[in-house]
Each structure stands twice: as structure tokens, then as C-alpha cells.
Amino acid sequence: MDLDLALVRAFVATAGTLHFGRAAEELGTSQQALSKRVARLEEALGVRLFERRGGVRLSGAGERFLPAAREALAAGERAVASVTGAGPVVRIDTWGHLYAPMRTVAEAVQALGRVGEVPSAGRRGPGAVRWEPAPGRDWPSVAQALLRGDTDLGFGRVHPLPDGRDAGLTQRLVRLEPVDVVVGPSHPLAGAEALRPAGLRGSVLWCPAELNRLDFLRRFADEFGIARRHDGPNLGLDHLVRHLRTDREGFTLFPADAPLPDHTDVRRVPLVGPTPLYAWSLTWRESSRHPLLDTLLRGFTETGRARRWLEYDPRRDWLPDSDRPKLAVDRTPAR
Structure with a gap:
């Protein structure tokens, strides 16, 4: 059978929102027209793509069809671009x-x-x-x-x-980017020219999000015996840096070339012996x-x-x- 990409697009939009009304708005059409397109696609394929009882959700067939449907739309866009001059x-x-x-x-x-x-x-x-x-x-x-x-x-x-x-x-x-330690000006190690990771064992590792989502920081703390750790919701870099400025025990790790907020007096100290990457x-x-x-x-x-x-x-x-x-x-x- 030949797939009608307009029908496929209606299915993909509905699968993305699991709501016929929002999918219709996304495509700039009416909910009735979108529902008819999805129904025509289901009829052509001979399967139900959505379960409609108690809300809209993908059927097993719909879940299997969705990745290939998205690939079909992407291929269609590339085909059009090849003759219209529009870039990929x-x-x-x-x-x-x-x-x-x-x-x-x-x-x-x-x-x-x-x-x-x-x-x-x-x-x-x-x-x-x-x-x-x-x-x-x-x-x-x-x-x-x-x-x-x-x-x-x-x-x-x-x-x-x-x-x-x-x-x-x-x-x-x-x-592979070298990692620095970042501490506030009152931290005892703030004046060091370089630090070994093991030298941080007496400090508190401040994590910018929940530690179970930060694989690198968790592995670093386990490897170098950093027992004291503090995590929480990701409230942004400014929030993290503001806290470190006044914390005498806290530190965090930061890629050496990544920018920190301007006009802060926190210290970046290279880590050596070994250098984490x-x-x-x-x-x-x-x-x-x-x-x-x-x-x-x-x-x-x-x-x-x-x-x-x-x-x-x-x-x-x-x-x-x-x-x-x-x-x-x-x-x-x-x-």
C-alpha cells in the first residue's frame, strides 16, 4: 500500500499530544478533520492505532508504528528539500x-x-x-x-x-574536558594553586541536581572518598554559585572551559594527581x-x-x- 503522508502526519501529531484537539491546533486544522485522517489511516493499515476509552493512548500497533511514521515524515521532508533547495x-x-x-x-x-x-x-x-x-x-x-x-x-x-x-x-x-574544583573565597582551600581530588575529603560536595541523575559526580565522590554530599533540585548555575560564595566547606566540580557567571568571587582551582576528565x-x-x-x-x-x-x-x-x-x-x- 502507499502511505499518505498527510494521514501519517495527523497520526504523529496525535501521538505526540495524546489529545485530538491539541493535535488539530498544532496542524492548523479542525478536530473533526484530524480525526477523519487518523481513522482513514487506521482503515488503510487494518489496525487500531489509538485506544480511545478513558482518554487517548497508543495501542500496541500504534507504538510499533510511531518510530517508522516519524522516519517516513523526515524522509518526505528530505525529498522535498532535494528539489526545492531548502536545506536539511x-x-x-x-x-x-x-x-x-x-x-x-x-x-x-x-x-x-x-x-x-x-x-x-x-x-x-x-x-x-x-x-x-x-x-x-x-x-x-x-x-x-x-x-x-x-x-x-x-x-x-x-x-x-x-x-x-x-x-x-x-x-x-x-x-575529554579537564575538571576544576570551584570553592568560595572563605573555603580553606581557596588559596591553593592546584588540588588533588583526595584533598577534598573533608569538604562537602554540592551537586547541581539530584545525585542519582549525576553519574559523573557520584562516581567521582565514590572514587575519592567524598562522603559528605549535598544535592537537591536543579535551580540553575547562579543559585549554585551564590551558595558556594558563602560556604566554608562546600565545593563543586566544573569543566575547565565552561563559563561561570560574571562578577563572582568564587575560586576555580585545577585538579591534579589525577585530573578528572x-x-x-x-x-x-x-x-x-x-x-x-x-x-x-x-x-x-x-x-x-x-x-x-x-x-x-x-x-x-x-x-x-x-x-x-x-x-x-x-x-x-x-x-
């Missing part, structure tokens, strides 16, 4: 927002634009690629979005998810590779080589056990 869209969800993940993505994208492979996000005109970054709540939520087909790429720190919830996803390590990765669903994925990976590779993003020496640096398998065989040799 790259949807990328990031997480770990206190650590400013988009600064790394932006460098790779800008490098591609400079060599003419992929126009930068700000360029206009026929064929320009449209980058659509979106904030993901955390790695598990971005993994779900990738598997559903709601986004093309994810960028952040990837770690194994329980119950195989990341099965079907592929990742590429693109940056924060692993940034690009991830995608292998069964639905974006046409520009290989080009984008080249951009990360070239930028990483120029910026020495993948330097790692096990005698000098520390990575959590879960990050070590990500090390690529062709990474830049450590010096």
Missing part, C-alpha cells in the same frame, strides 16, 4: 546545561562552515542547513527522544542506562542515521584534533570506568 534540518538535543554543552557543538559546526562542508547555523539562502538545538532534561530523556525519533542527535555525557534502555543507540566520544559524546539511533551525521562527525574529529580534545594519559588523568571503553583508537596521543 538537524535536530540535536543536549543535556548537562550547567556545563554549557552547546559551546562544544558550536565549535564543530562552525569549523564545518569555514571549510564549506556544512553552512553555519546563521547562514541564510538555498541549501543552508537549519540546526535546531533543544534542551533535554537529562540523558535518559534524550535517549527516549532518540529512540522515538523525536530528535536526530544527542550531545552530553553518556553512561549505561538500566534495563538496556539505551539499546539501539550508538555513541562517539568527541571531547568529563567525557562529552555525540549519540544517535543507528537504524536512523541522519544524512549529515558523517559530515558532522568529521567536524568534531577535525576540531578535536586542533583543540587537543581527546588527550588522555592514564598516569595523569582519571576517567570513570564507564567512560574508558569510549576511548577511540585513533584519538590524539597524550603528551
